[in-house]
Each structure stands twice: as structure tokens, then as C-alpha cells.
Amino acid sequence: MIHGKKHWLYHRFSAIFLVPLMLWLIYSLSLIxxxxxxxxxxxxxxxxxxxxLFIIIIISAxxxxxxxxxxxxxYISQVEKRNFYIKFLHFIYLIFCLLGLSSISIIxxxxxx
Amino acid sequence: MPESKSxxxxxxxxxRLPLVAxxxxxxxxxxxxxxxxxxxxxxxxxxIASGPEFYNIIQIILSSIYAKILMILWVFSFYLHLSNGIRxxxxxxxxxxxxxxxxxxxxxxxxxxxxxxxxxxxxxxxx
Numbered sequence: 126m127i128h129g130k131k132h133w134l135y136h137r138f139s140a141i142f143l144v145p146l147m148l149w150l151i152y153s154l155s156l157i158x159x160x161x162x163x164x165x166x167x168x169x170x171x172x173x174x175x176x177x178l179f180i181i182i183i184i185s186a187x188x189x190x191x192x193x194x195x196x197x198x199x200y201i202s203q204v205e206k207r208n209f210y211i212k213f214l215h216f217i218y219l220i221f222c223l224l225g226l227s228s229i230s231i232i233x234x235x236x237x238x
Numbered sequence: 239m240p241e242s243k244s245x246x247x248x249x250x251x252x253x254r255l256p257l258v259a260x261x262x263x264x265x266x267x268x269x270x271x272x273x274x275x276x277x278x279x280x281x282x283x284x285x286i287a288s289g290p291e292f293y294n295i296i297q298i299i300l301s302s303i304y305a306k307i308l309m310i311l312w313v314f315s316f317y318l319h320l321s322n323g324i325r326x327x328x329x330x331x332x333x334x335x336x337x338x339x340x341x342x343x344x345x346x347x348x349x350x351x352x353x354x355x356x357x358x359x360x361x362x363x364x365x
């Protein structure tokens with residue numbers, strides 16, 4: 126777990142990076158029909174989209190882990206219980222992050238063949 | 239179990255909150271909702287990676303009216319967190335504290351959230 130000054134800085138910097146990245150992601154996804162399998166495979170198959178999506182999945186997982194840590198620190202006063210929930214959620218989001226990264230890698234490299 | 243010495247945050251049900259406080263707590267709530275949205279988005283990506291057969295199931299769910307409402311709510315929650323996050327970044331460097339500034343910026347956050355949501359919804363469902 127990250128504490129104090131480092132936590133604060135990482136939280137702000139991840140936020141600054143996510144602003145343009147997420148605006149781009151939502152704009153870009155709103156232009157394609159999400160109901161079409163081929164459309165999404167083509168979209169992730171584009172190298173620029175793939176790289177940006179890869180970065181977004183990592184940074185937003187970090188940003189969420191930092192944010193949820195602040196909330197749990199504010200609302201759970203028992204230190205052991207608090208740390209357990211923080212570590213538990215960090216673990217869950219690490220798993221989701223890895224699942225997301227491997228999914229888009231499978232789609233990207235599948236689309237290149 | 240050892241108790242931490244820092245005070246607990248106020249319990250929200252007790253007070254009738256002013257607008258500034260509503261926007262402020264919405265930031266955290268939307269952060270959590272966006273985190274859930276992240277998990278759902280990963281499941282969506284996983285279904286595509288699993289092939290067209292799996293994606294068919296997601297497709298049926300996505301085309302329902304409930305999924306559409308949830309997507310709009312998620313986009314709204316995302317834009318609220320983004321707009322208010324920018325306000326937080328301004329506060330972090332020392333801007334926007336004096337007099338009516340917090341109230342004015344709260345109203346600006348609401349306007350920008352609604353406009354960005356409308357823009358995205360029209361773009362997605364209009365094309």
C-alpha cells in the first residue's frame with residue numbers, strides 16, 4: 126500500500142493522465158456500434174487504439190486502488206479490518222486489470238493474423 | 239482491535255446537505271460506481287476475447303433497455319467524477335476557495351456533466 130505524499134501525488138498524476146485518455150475513449154467508443162462483434166475487434170485491432178486502451182486499463186486500475194484506499198481509510202476505523210479490505214480490493218483490481226490487458230492482447234494479436 | 243486516532247467522517251444520513259456538499263460526496267460515490275463500470279468493461283472485453291459465441295450473450299444483454307439506461311447512468315457518473323475531479327485539481331493548486339467560488343464551481347460541474355452526457359448519448363444513439 127502507498128501512503129502519504131506519494132499516495133497523494135500518484136492519485137493526482139493518474140487523474141491528470143486519465144482526463145484526456147478517458148475523454149478520447151468514450152468519444153471513440155460512442156462513434157462505433159458496440160453491438161457488432163466485428164466493429165469492436167476492428168477497433169481494438171488498430172494499433173493506436175490498442176496501445177491507448179492498454180495504458181487506460183493500467184492507469185485507471187491504479188487510480189481506483191488509490192481512491193478506494195482513501196474512502197476505506199475515512200470510513201473504517203478499525204485498522205486491521207481497514208487494511209484487510211484495502212488489500213482485498215487492491216487484489217481484485219489487480220486481477221481485473223490483468224484480465225483486461227490479456228483480453229485486449231488476445232483480440233489485438235488475433236486481429237493481426 | 240486497535241482503533242485509529244483519526245476521526246471518522248460524518249455520517250451522511252443525519253444532515254440535509256447543501257449543494258456544495260452534495261456534489262462533493264457524489265464525487266466519491268461516482269468514483270466507486272466508475273470502479274464497478276471498470277469491472278463490467280473488463281468482462282465485456284473478456285467476452286470479445288472469448289469469441290463471437292460468448293459475445294452473442296453480451297450482445298443480447300447490451301441491446302436491452304436496462305443495459306442502455308445503465309450505460310447512460312455510467313457515462314453520467316463518469317463525467318461527474320471527471321468534471322469534479324478537475325475542480326479538485328484546481329483546489330489542489332489553491333484556486334477556487336474564496337466567497338461564492340465553491341458554489342459557482344459546483345453549478346459549473348453540474349452543467350458540464352449534463353452537457354457532456356447529452357453529447358455522448360446523442361453521438362452514440364444518433365449514429
